[in-house]
Amino acid sequence: MIGFVFPGQGTVRVGMGGWLRRDPVGAAVVARADELLSEPVSQLCARGPLDKLVDTSHAQPAVIACNLAALAILRERGVEPDIVAGHSVGEISALCAAGVLDVDTALRLVATRARLMADLPETGGMTAVLGLTPQRVEELAAEAAGPGEPLVVGLENAPDHTVVSGATAAVERLVALSGAVGARKVVALKVSNAFHSPLMAGALDGWAEAVRATPMRSPRVPVVPNATGEPTTDLPTIVDALITQLTARVRWTATMRVLADAETLVEVGDSKVLAGLLRGVGASCVSMADPAAVRRLRRPEPAA
Incomplete structure (x- = not known):
């Protein structure tokens, strides 16, 4: 069993996604993000400035663009997940990996999330x-x-x-x-603010409206939503969890315990943060921040 985990906003840094943009498959995804987003992210990821990159309105689309570029590279190699999860905003990437969202829809949705959260007063x-x-x-x-x-x-x-x-x-x-x-x-x-707390309530109605208006398909593989920490293939449960995640607790420890049963875990994006957290619960995780590790990944052959 292969599990994919997707990092969130806290992993952004200047230079992120460099090797993903040098790969033709990854570069195509980032180029598509530049087309769809109100402000391109490729140069911001490459050169900053840092204070602009870490701003919520830019950080969330940037990390999702990198995550989706990494996902495209794995798919091109024939590596697909059996279970997925994403940390905070990374959950949008996980839904793309599970087939709930396509790439364009995921990019548009994260842009909405980032805007709604960035527009709240910084309290x-x-x-x-x-x-x-x-x-x-x-x-x-x-x-x-x-x-x-x-x-x-x-x-x-x-x-x-x-x-x-x-x-x-x-x-x-x-x-x-x-x-x-x-x-x-x-x-x-x-x-910039108190994410996953009651102070995000001002964005909740707009976020709920955006999520419920977004075309989604039932997942091909189980998703472990942040708000529950339990695997599910039920689309209404996934939708509700994605909405409440804005103000709810991210139950990543519970999520890691679910994922620890996978033979192979991959942190899909340019980050080692989730791989480090997984080591803390005794699970090994390949980080796509290491291109050499990606080259060693293969989809296991089905048992005879």
């Missing part, structure tokens, strides 16, 4: 807490939240790697509390 932030369980971080977030200052667990990235998301003042209180109870490390994320 919050996100911070990673390492060395504490998600349950302990959830308790601290509840303690740090205040009236009109929500704070929640936005992402469960690994058993000891949790990201909180919410009002800036509440995040600052959480940082102080985490240090007092022995967190190994606390790192502020370079994001």
Whole structure:
């Protein structure tokens, strides 16, 4: 069994997707993204500037363009998944891999998501807490939240790697509390707002309308949505999970446990982040950030 995992917004960097754009198949996908998006991403990925690339309105389309270029390269080699998942906005790439969306539709949908989220007022932030369980971080977030200052667990990235998301003042209180109870490390994320939190509610109606208006097909293989952490081939469940993901927790630890049964896991995009997280739960994952690793990939022959 082959599992594909797709990275999200936190993996963007200047120079991303370089070798994918040098491959003719990958280059064609990125060129198509440049045609469809209101602002081309190829030069932004290649040269930056970084402050523009990491802006939500550009970062989300950029990472999806790279993910889809990587997917096209695997497909051209005959490597197809048996199960898929994507981290945060990477879930749109996963739906493309599962046959729910075509490439053009995925690019248009991520552009809408990015615009809706970027248009919200910047009232919050996100911070990673390492060395504490998600349950302990959830308790601290509840303690740090205040009236009109929500704070929640936005992402469960690994058993000891949790990201909180919410009002800036509440995040600052959480940082102080985490240090007092022995967190190994606390790192502020370079994001424009509090993703996967109640502060994204202002974009939810527009996102729901866009998702429900998007043509989709039933998946060819199971998808593990962020909002549930459970594999499904039911299209209405996938649609609902994609909508609620905007304000809901990313249950990546649960997702990794589902994927760990795959004989081969591939991080499809120009990133090693998810491969690193998977190692933390004892699973090996090939990263397409290494072109040599991609050349070794082959679709397993069916058993006799």
